[in-house]
Amino acid sequence: MKTIDEVIKAKTTGLYYGNRLIIPFQAHFLKVVIENEIITDFSSGSKGIIVNEEDDFTNLYFLDYKDLKNSLTKYESIKFVVVEKGKDIFNLKNHKKIAVYLEEKHKARIEETDADILFIE
Amino acid sequence: MKKYSPALILFFVLISDFLIASDSGSVISETQTVHQLPDTLMVIPFILLLLMIATGPLFYKHFWEHNYPKIAISLGIVTVVYYLVFLKDAHSLLHTLTEYLSFIALLSSLFVASGGILIKVDKKSTPLLNVFFLAFGAIISNVIGTTGASMLLIRPFIKINQNRIKPYHIIFFIFIVSNIGGALTPIGDPPLFLGFLRGVPFFWVIENVWYIWIPAMILILALFFIVDSFNKGNEETKLQQTYSGKIEFKGLKNLIYLGIIILSVFIDPGVLSFVPSLAPFPIGIREIIMFLVVYISFKTADKEVLKANEFDFEPIKEVAYLFVGIFATMIPALQLIAHEASVLRDELNAGIFYWATGILSGLLDNAPTYLNFLSAAMGKYGLDINIKSEVQEFVIHDEIYLQAISVAAVFFGAITYIGNGPNFMVKSICERAGINMPSFFTYIFRYSIIILIPIFTIIWYIFFLGKG
Numbered sequence: 001m002k003t004i005d006e007v008i009k010a011k012t013t014g015l016y017y018g019n020r021l022i023i024p025f026q027a028h029f030l031k032v033v034i035e036n037e038i039i040t041d042f043s044s045g046s047k048g049i050i051v052n053e054e055d056d057f058t059n060l061y062f063l064d065y066k067d068l069k070n071s072l073t074k075y076e077s078i079k080f081v082v083v084e085k086g087k088d089i090f091n092l093k094n095h096k097k098i099a100v101y102l103e104e105k106h107k108a109r110i111e112e113t114d115a116d117i118l119f120i121e
Numbered sequence: 122m123k124k125y126s127p128a129l130i131l132f133f134v135l136i137s138d139f140l141i142a143s144d145s146g147s148v149i150s151e152t153q154t155v156h157q158l159p160d161t162l163m164v165i166p167f168i169l170l171l172l173m174i175a176t177g178p179l180f181y182k183h184f185w186e187h188n189y190p191k192i193a194i195s196l197g198i199v200t201v202v203y204y205l206v207f208l209k210d211a212h213s214l215l216h217t218l219t220e221y222l223s224f225i226a227l228l229s230s231l232f233v234a235s236g237g238i239l240i241k242v243d244k245k246s247t248p249l250l251n252v253f254f255l256a257f258g259a260i261i262s263n264v265i266g267t268t269g270a271s272m273l274l275i276r277p278f279i280k281i282n283q284n285r286i287k288p289y290h291i292i293f294f295i296f297i298v299s300n301i302g303g304a305l306t307p308i309g310d311p312p313l314f315l316g317f318l319r320g321v322p323f324f325w326v327i328e329n330v331w332y333i334w335i336p337a338m339i340l341i342l343a344l345f346f347i348v349d350s351f352n353k354g355n356e357e358t359k360l361q362q363t364y365s366g367k368i369e370f371k372g373l374k375n376l377i378y379l380g381i382i383i384l385s386v387f388i389d390p391g392v393l394s395f396v397p398s399l400a401p402f403p404i405g406i407r408e409i410i411m412f413l414v415v416y417i418s419f420k421t422a423d424k425e426v427l428k429a430n431e432f433d434f435e436p437i438k439e440v441a442y443l444f445v446g447i448f449a450t451m452i453p454a455l456q457l458i459a460h461e462a463s464v465l466r467d468e469l470n471a472g473i474f475y476w477a478t479g480i481l482s483g484l485l486d487n488a489p490t491y492l493n494f495l496s497a498a499m500g501k502y503g504l505d506i507n508i509k510s511e512v513q514e515f516v517i518h519d520e521i522y523l524q525a526i527s528v529a530a531v532f533f534g535a536i537t538y539i540g541n542g543p544n545f546m547v548k549s550i551c552e553r554a555g556i557n558m559p560s561f562f563t564y565i566f567r568y569s570i571i572i573l574i575p576i577f578t579i580i581w582y583i584f585f586l587g588k589g
Binding site (some may be wrong): 031033035036037047075076077119120 | 183186187276279280282286424427428429430431432433434435549552553554555556557577
């Protein structure tokens with residue numbers, strides 16, 4: 001399985017179908033922001049998101065959305081604060097901010113957020 | 122979020138069709154129209170909408186997020202049908218539609234034009250820098266309006282504070298830049314602009330409000346400085362951070378669009394006599410220019426800037442939907458208030474005008490509230506708000522009332538998220554940046570009542586108590 005850094009460096013894209021986002025890595029999720037919804041509850045009872053891990057990727061189901069593509073413009077992203085699996089979650093240096101942009105043909109472009117993007121952890 | 126624009130369009134088309142048919146060829150004149158007062162029960166849709174705006178995001182978030190456009194429009198339609206069928210009063214609806222379109226044209230054009238501008242401030246955040254930043258925002262809001270200043274400055278304000286940002290930063294930003302700052306010129310805030318259109322001289326506001334504005338700003342900024350001084354931020358992150366001290370500006374051409382919007386606010390038959398009126402259509406040349414700016418500035422904006430600003434129409438859509446409901450449902454509330462004010466006008470002093478205009482500006486939209494109370498105050502002297510020369514006479518006659526109404530309409534717009542258009546937009550932008558914003562009630566009880574109401578009480582005590 002690829003690490004988050006490898007995915008970003010290799011510009012590996014994820015996928016999306018309806019309200020399902022598939023990202024090609026596993027991580028501890030700390031915060032997700034989609035539109036003006038801030039999700040920090042990743043428990044099985046979460047009303048905003050279901051996180052479902054497979055061997056080589058992670059499925060994220062956004063429960064408030066029927067179709068992600070219809071909800072986000074090309075300038076908007078779904079933003080994540082994540083920690084690589086196996087790394088110390090308590091070390092803030094390991095906290096990564098990534099942004100996922102939805103493109104054509106179900107591709108989800110994954111980038112580390114640049115300095116211009118406003119994203120408060 | 123679902124799209125309901127066809128429903129909105131249908132709503133406008135239905136109203137416009139009916140109004141054009143019923144008003145065929147007549148010129149709208151408030152002086153010539155006397156309408157029956159609405160039933161008191163007709164304020165229920167308005168109260169219901171306000172309650173839902175307050176409680177929806179708290180107690181039934183998912184239902185609210187998916188259905189607020191339907192709810193706002195449905196409640197608005199109840200009022201519209203009542204006015205058309207029972208009161209046969211198309212004029213009040215057309216007047217409100219005109220005000221709504223004017224309101225949304227200004228907000229949307231400022232929102233889109235400023236969305237194409239990126240200001241990057243790479244400086245270390247300190248309480249003093251924040252105070253200067255907010256003071257600058259307050260001053261600039263008198264030049265580009267509270268909406269323009271809010272949209273332009275909220276992102277750099279969050280950016281410089283990103284390692285220590287707390288909700289109070291945003292709340293004070295809403296207080297100062299999105300509201301109170303813009304009390305010095307008619308461009309600053311919509312109610313003052315409506316007053317200007319009715320005949321209040323352009324510089325009357327600054328001449329008569331500056332000595333209330335300055336102490337209010339000093340008090341709020343001093344409170345902010347004290348609160349911000351206790352915020353030490355994230356020490357670990359701060360140690361790692363280096364600052365270039367640079368201020369970068371991208372999207373220069375959008376400044377021209379902002380300039381066009383500001384100039385276009387004067388393109389009104391009431392200000393420039395050569396500007397044609399498009400009555401009975403609920404839109405003027407000014408609104409057409411503003412909507413054109415929305416289109417052109419979005420189409421020609423720097424894509425990198427839009428991406429950096431994560432540009433999305435959702436915040437302005439949210440304002441457009443909620444306020445279409447607010448504008449429609451508040452018609453009976455405003456008419457009943459205006460009626461009561463005119464009945465009791467001899468008993469009303471400047472202090473009562475101050476508090477009544479203020480509290481209602483916080484709960485209703487401040488622009489029509491301002492006009493209704495101005496109308497009631499002028500009624501004390503037998504003057505008519507619809508006659509420009511009489512407004513000018515009133516200004517000379519006894520400025521304390523206009524002063525109280527002007528200050529209250531602008532200042533109290535800060536006490537709720539719905540008090541002024543930019544409040545909601547700032548909230549939405551902050552949530553998209555990952556900042557958990559206070560709920561409707563928390564905003565009022567933890568911030569407005571504790572910070573603003575004591576300051577507004579001091580202002581009342583010094584400037585308006587026992588006067589008029």
